[in-house]
Amino acid sequence: MDKKIFIDGREFAIDGTKTVLEIARENGIYIPSLCYLKKLGPASMCRVCVVEVDGIRNLQTSCSLMPTDGMKITTGSPRVIEARKMVVNLLLANGNHNCLICERNGDCELQEAAYNLGIDIPAFVVPEREEKDESAAFIIRDGNKCIQCGRCVEACNRMVVNEVLEMGNRGGHTHVICDNDLPMGASSCVQCGECVQACPVGALYEKKGVGKGRPWEIRKVRTTCPYCGVGCQQELHLKGDQIVRIKGVEGAQPNDGHLCVKGRYGYDFIYSKERLTTPLIKKNGKFEEASWDEALDLVANKFKQIIKESGPDAIAGVSCARSINEDSFYMQKLFRAAIGTNNIDHCART
Amino acid sequence: MTNSFGEFENAKLFFLIGTNMTEAHPVASYYVKRAKLKGAKIIVADPRNQALAKKADIFAQIKVGSDVAFLNGIMNVLINENLYDKKFVEENTEGFEELKATVLKYTPEKAAEISGVSADKIREIARTMAAIKPGMLCYTLGITEHTCGKNNVMSTSNLQILLGNMGMPSAGVNPLRGQNNVQGACDMGALPNVYPGYQAVTDPKNKEKFQKAWGVNNLSDKVGLMIPDMMASLPSKKVRAFYIFGENLARTDPNITHVEHELESAEFLVCNDIFQTETTRFADVIFPAAAWCEDDGTFTSSERRVNRVRKIKDAPGQAMPNWWIFKQLAKRFGHEWPSNSGQEIWDNELSQLAPAYGGIKFNRIEHDGLQWPCPNEEHPGTVFLHKDGKFTRGKGLLKGIEWTPPAEVADAEYPLVLSTGRRLFHYHTRTQTGRSGLDLILKEETADISAADAAKLGVKHGEYVKVSSRRGAVKVRAKVTDEIPEGLVWMSFHFSEGNANWLCNNVFDPETKTAEYKACAVRIDKI
Amino acid sequence: MDKQNDTMIKTIIDRYPKKDSAVMPVMQYLQKKNNNRLDDRAVETAAKAIGCSKGKIYGIATYYTMFNTQPVGKYHLQVDTCVPGFLQGADEILAHLEKKLGIKTGETTKDGMFTLSAVQDLGSCATGPVIQVNDRYFENMTVKKTDVLIDALKSGKEPENDPSMTVVSKCNILLNDRTKKDCRTLAFYKGNGGYQSLKKALSMKPDEIVAEVKEAGIRGRGGAGFPAGTKWTFLPKNDSRPVYLICNADEGEPGTFKDRQIMEFNPHLLVEGIAISSFALNAKKSFIYIRGEFDWIADILEAAIEEAKKDGQLNHVDIVVHRGGGSYVCGDETAQIESLEGKRGNPRVKPPFPANFGLYGCPTVVNNVETLSCVPYVIQNGAAAFQKIGVTNNFGPKIFGVSGHVNKPGIFEYPMGTPLKEILEAAGGVKGKMKGVIVGGLSVAILTAKEAEGLNMDYDSCNKAGTALGSGGIMVVNDTVSIPELALRTIEFYHHESCGQCVPCREGSLVIEHKLRDIVEGRGKMEDIDLILHLTKNIKGLTLCPTGEAFAVPIQAMVSKFRPEFEALVKK
Structure with missing residues (x-):
């Protein structure tokens, strides 16, 4: 017989692979969580995702709860809500969670939990503890917004295995x-x-994105990283045509959300003022601006002249290993079909 | 790559040779490190004690340019101790006897003498690889950028075939491509010997096929020139017009003085680029091009995966997509090309002409890309090649390969060996990263040297030194690091000033024409 | 020096099945070698030796209180100001030291001689006030003796410690005659019939030993009271993984100082208990996880193990003494396992339980010192004999520590179920008028004098009385004590000790501490009292490990039972 559980009276089949939180989320049942991150697995630290289970005295963290046949779960009992409210209140109390100036306003899991629990201002407040760390090139750390969920530490040590971040000290410190x-x-x-x-x-955000756009203004476009040959999938966060930040695409092949420093932060070059914006023709040793027709005609005519005088093999071309396939395809097509030579190569081996 | 990045995390063994993934392919390195956390064994062979070497279970600090001897030494043990996969070799390969005859000459002791890795360690590596299967072999430019680059590549393939590590998940020979679309540019036929999809230009059938498709009758069946030969033909005017698309050859190619002389002597030089570079200085015409994010198309990654690249904005000013520029030139030769977008080029032209991409269409790669071969639109793509030991050419080829030293080795005048490559925080000649704030982290080139050499030279960490070779000299700061063994200097080609290519030797693998970026002789002087 | 370091580090690493476990011992060694400081270089050396990141070492160093990442004076004076110390006048000693040294708590004298710290619970509850100087204890301190101590240290001498207190053993099973100079030796122990039980056990089948221990019904003496024999039967059968036994000697519950009595004066009893239990459980490697502050006791245990080994008693098991680094939470079994694996002592999510997935992911049993020390008696005399001691369902001897406001504080081995009154009488009776009593270590609910009347000291009776027997650490509070202040001391301890992993414990203890301080210092509001009760109610049962409960319960009891005292402070 198929095994099943009941969440808020609704029946769900179980196969022993999913936690209660996962089952609930897949079925549109909202349970807030702050420390759980799918690829890192359950952490059971924030205690916000607690639910009530028939026959178990204490509330259970749904992120770590593997359901057993017939389990009856309540996700929104008064006891659960009171516990969740207390936890979120505690987190709001012990930091500077000022949404107005926060880069994550509108894209914050703590804010979302508070909103759903109907907490407008924290019930109690204790003083701030930490300074902002703006020493790094691309990442700002704001200890006063940190809820010590440990995700960053786990991600650093278990996902990218760079082993830089750790939890220091203990308790309230x-x-x-x-x-x-x-x-x-x-x-x-x-x-x-x-x-x-x-x-x-x-608590952690991109220095380059500060003041550049709010989550609700953001348009997201998936693309492929322009650096090494891994082919990481990026999610560009855009306001207008300006990249505000880049995230890795979660669940995507091959990088499942991961990027490196270049893929995540090496994007400004496309906006550089030094970009070439017009065809240039060298006249008397100096580049002068030209129209497309002028420049294209000049090149075509010169090529034709050389072909006529020395044959097509007197022309050679190097394609680009960074540009799109379609460009390389057309360049070799130009050389082979229009010029008539196989003198086409690129830095294939470097 | 015969196999895929998705297989890294569950691999049981990695043999990494001439690849510093941590810096050149950071995301790939994450998966290697995660496999290690799950219990995978890691063997690293590299001249540098780099980050993955430090995490390795076995680190073989090989001498620059000794790869063939080292790999032969491992295979010697596999054969002598009967540790190779006899069944796989018998059923799926040819050339074993020839290979055997060659590698038997490379006893562990002889391999040790050449590579600097002890005979015991060579045995340990062979035994470990035989005991833990399958194993994934990965390499990068540490293997290819030698005058014996092709031989190095074939040796890695010999090793994996001998172990039977082919045609299954988490196995194979996996070159990690240095640039985002080197794989694609090769696949597209930006090579002098093949049409798109590796169809030889010398085969009349292919010629006919492409003539028909392109509506022409003048396709050449003569293999064209490779880059070094193109450049060498400039001063003699054998090549009179040279078209460089998006490459900064004046800084990426070895022996800059010589390269600049060649570029300068070009009769007519055309460039497509997004910036003025050291190379465009020599151009007669520069076409301003669209950059990443300014055009729709595809990149093909190392794992043969065709991924979408999307446009988010127009190119600045009058800059145009590169394919558009080529199309306009073709028009002036009387060719009207029908496609007007990356998608039309791919869907209607390329994928019709190259069988391996036949099944890849833009609408199929809206999300994750597909891996070729993908012959038809029902095909799910190919995660790993040579399934069940079936090689593309039929039988897998084993070939006996003799070791040859680098073209230039250290001597009394130039007592140090220079090897080069990429650093994490920059990419190539910094045309992109240098304009994206990465200079905040790394703002100038260094000569990475060992503490021992620093002491010998009386040089302190951070002090400017002069590094010179027979071809040029640069002034850079010394970086004293435990990554570098005595006798080695390591530099990158990211910065115009202090670029290693002022020093590198413009000698090439006779077949692939890849330059020996990884080995030349230099000296360091205090200044 | 470097070479000597390497050899020593290698020796340490070789003691453990996995390298990572050696991380704290290596750090302890390096700190000792480096003027009591774990500076950046030492952090780097440790990271290299273990093969981990510097961050990991630093994270560990700052988790455990005994590592000094910042410079400390030649003598690090650590005054225990936790509840037992507070009841015995530790504040006065601390204030005196501040005045005498001319520094504030947390500072170092200009000459670099002294660093002064207030610390939480050193496990010297009946011999307080106590000052720990580097790794030595000075107990039963007075202002005068403090002067003598400081003067001696200044002249490069160290006076003798005075650990005297009342010791009464009615059962004579766990405590031996500590007045004998050689009471710790193998010869003394064997002279009293020691290791006969092990001999008997080795002739039995392991299953028979487990059955006997289960039959005896030894309830876990660490505080939870779970039957040890039953715990043993949770180990999976026919499993190929190694089994580990960990003796929990991380005695850290304020008011508790019983295990150290066994370990310090009767070490072979524990060694024999572990040897029998390891045989029963088929554990080839066992650990004694002892709190780092008890360094000299760890030395005693190591000497005893060495002696027993030489005597051929330990051919079937290797016992490793592992020193903790200063963390209350590591008394929790899963935190202890994490710590022993060389990590921060964060408790694990359960399930999986240690019996199935414990140390290095292998089947593991964690038992308290006192529990394991009962095992030789059970095997030698049989379960029935053990059951003759104590009362139904609460069998055997129990060591009670009595501290606070009694005339003769000390240590008392009595049968389970002995009336509290009888124990307090043995401790010389209450000093002044009793306001309340905490009977099971700081984490249980305080009883008012009235509630404590007629209480028998066993698990079931204490539960019935609305409190818990816990570790049997009895703290008597007389009417000179302000309960709000007691509550503040209590929460200070738990906030200081919270591992920081889960929100209700980490942030809840912080908020409660702030609010209680406000109340004690006259800034409190009436709603603060209700807020504290709201928090304690919700924190109970919501935390990842029992620590949340460990402060929610006593704070709730103090506030609700003595609410008028809190209200009076608010109204002032």
Whole structure:
């Protein structure tokens, strides 16, 4: 007989591979969670995802709860809500969660949980604890927004295995450290940004994106990284035609959300003021602006002249190993079909 | 790559030779490290004690340019100790006896003498690879950028075939391509000997097929020139017009003084680029091109995966897509090409002409890309090649290969060996990364040297030194690091100043014409 | 020096099945070698030796209190100001030291001689106030003795410690005659019939031993009271993985100082208990996880193990003494396993339980010192004899520590179920008028004097009385004590010790501490009292490990039972 469970009275089949949180999410049942991240697995630390289970005295964290046949789960009982509210209140109390100026406003899991629980202002407040760390080239760390969920530490150590981030100290003083508690910019961090992508709140964010756009203004476009040959899938976050940030595409082949420093932060060059914007023809040793027709005609005529005088093999071309396939295809087609030579190569071996 | 990145995490063994993934392919390195966390064994062969070498279970710090001897030494042990996959070799390969005859000459002791890796370690590596199967072999330019580059490549393939590590998941020979679309540019036929999809230009059938498709009757069946030969033909005017699309040859090719002389002597030089570079200085005409994010199309990654690249904005000013530029030139030769977008070029032209891409269409790769071969639109793509030991050419080829030293070795005048490559924080000549803020992290080139050599030279970490070869000299800061063994200097080609290519030797593999970027002789002087 | 380091580090690493486990011992070694400081270089050396990141070492160093990443003076004076110390006047000693040294708590004298710290619970509850100087204890301190100590240290001498207290053993099973100078030796132990039980056990089948221990019904003496024999039967059968036995000697519950009595004065009893249990469980490697502050006791255990080994008693098991680094939470079995694996002592999510997935993912049993020390008696005399001691369902001897406001604080081995009154009388009676009593270590609910009347000291009776027997650490509170202040001390301890992993414990203890301090210092509001009760109610059962409960329960009891005292402070 098929095994099943009941969540809020609704029946779901189970196959022993999914946690209660996963089953609930797949079926549109909202359970807030702050430390759970799919690819890192359950952490059971934030205690926000608790649910009530018939026959079990304590509330259970749904992220780590593997259902057993016949289990009856309630996700929104008064007891559950009171516990969740307390947890979210505690987190809001112990930091500077000022959404107005936060880069993650509108894309923050703590904010979402607070909103869903109807918490407008925290019930209690204790003083701030940490300074912002802006020492690194691309990543800003704001300890006052950190909820110590540990995702960044796990991501650094288990996903990209760069082994820079750790939890330092303990108890109320627990905070994320780089190496032996160095500023990020002075540490061995290589700015891959995995931690930023894992952060559920505004404790880690991209320096380049500050003030560039709000989550609700963002258009997302998937593309492929222009650097090495791994072919990482990127999610460009755009406001207008401006890249605000780049994330790795979760679940995508081959990189499942991961990127490196170049893939995540090496995008500004397309906006550079030094970009070539017009055809240039060298006249008397100096480049002069020209129209497309002028430049194209000049090249075509010169090529034709050379072909006529010396044959097509007196022309050679090097294609580009960074540009799109379609460009290389057309360049070799130009050389083979229009010019009539196989003198086409690219830096295939470097 | 015969296999895929998705197989890395569950691999049981990695043999990494001449690849510094941590810096050149960071995301791939994550998966190697994760496999290690899951219990995979990692063997690294590299002249440098780089990050993955430090994490390796066995690190063979081989001497620059000794790869063939080292690999032969491993195969010697596999054969002598009967550790190779006899069944696989018998059923799926040819040339074993020839290979055997050659590698038997490379006893572990002899291989040790050449490679600097102890005979015991060579035995340990062979035994480990025989014990843990399958194993994935990965390499990068440490293998190819030698005068014996092709031989190096064939040796890695010999090793994996001998072990039977072919045609299954988490196995194979896996060259990680240095650039985002080198694989694609090859696949597209930007090579002098093949049409798109590796169809030989010398085969009349292919000629006929492409003539028909392109509506022409003048396709050449003569193999064209490779880059070094093109450049060498410039001063003699054998090649009179040279068209460089998006490459900064004046800084990426070895022996810059010589390269610049060649470029300068070009009768007519045309460039497509997004920036002025050291190369465009020599151009007669520069076409301003669309960059990444300014055009729709595809890149093909190392794992043969065709991925979409999307446009988010127009190119600045009058800059245009490169394919458009080629199309306009073709028009002036009387050719009207029908396609007006990347998608039309791919779907209606390329994928019709190259059988391996026949099944790849833009609408199939909206999300994850497809891996060729993908012959028809029902085909799911190919995750790993040579399934069940079936090689493309029929039988897998084993070939006995003799070791040859680099063209230039250290001597009294130039007592150090220079090897080069990429660093994490930059890419090529920094045309992109240098304009994206990465200079904040790395703003100038260094000569990476060992503490021992630094002491011998009386040079401190961070001090400027002069590095010179028979071809040129640069002034860079010394970086004293435990990654580098005594006798080695390591530099990159990211910066115009201090670019290693001022020093590198413009000698090439006789067949592939790949330059020996990985080995030349230099000296360092205090300044 | 470097070579000597390498050899020593290798020796340490070789003790463990996995290299990572050696991380704390290596750090401890390096710190000792380096003027009591784990500086960046030492962090780097440790990272290299273990093959991990610097961050990991630093994360561990700052998790455990005993590592000094910042410079400390030649003598690190650590005054225990936790509840037992507080009840015995530790504040006065601390204030005196501040004045005498001219520094504040947390500072170092200009000459680099002294660093002064207030620390949480050193496990010297009946011999307080206590000052730990580097790794030595000075107990029963007075202002005068403090002066003598400081003067001696200044002249490069170290005075003798005075650990005297009342010791009464009615059962004579766990405590031996500590007045004898050679009480720790193998000869002394064997002279009293020691290791006969092991001999008997080795002639039995392991299953028979497990059955006997299960039959005896030894309930876990660490505090939870779970039957040890039953726990043993949870180990999977026919499993190819190695089994590990960990003796939990991380005695850290304030008010508790019983295990150290066994380990310090009767070490062979514990060694024999572990040897029998390891045989029963087929554990080839066993660990004693002892709190790092008990360094000298760890030395005693190591000497005893060495002696027993030479005597051929331990051919079937290798026992490793592993020193903790200063963390209360590591008394939790899964945190202890994590710590022993060389990590921060964060408790694990259960399930899986240690019996199935414990140390290195292998089947593991964690038992308390006192529990394992009962095993030789059970095997030698049989379960029935053991059951003759104590009361139904609560069998055997129990060591009670009595501290706080009694005339003769000390240690008392009595049968389970002994009336509290009888134990307090043996401790010389209450000093002044009893306001309340905490009977099972700081984590249980305080009883008012009235509630404590007629209480018998066993698990079931304490539960019935609305509290818990816990570790049997009895702290008497007389009417000179302000309960709000007691509550503040209590939460300070737990906030300091919280591992920081889960939100209700980490942030809840912080908020409660803030609110209680506000109340004690006269800034409190009436709603703060309700907020504290709201928090304690919800934290109970919501945390990842029992630590949340460990402060929610006592704070809730203090606030609700003595609410008028809190209200009075708010109204002032």
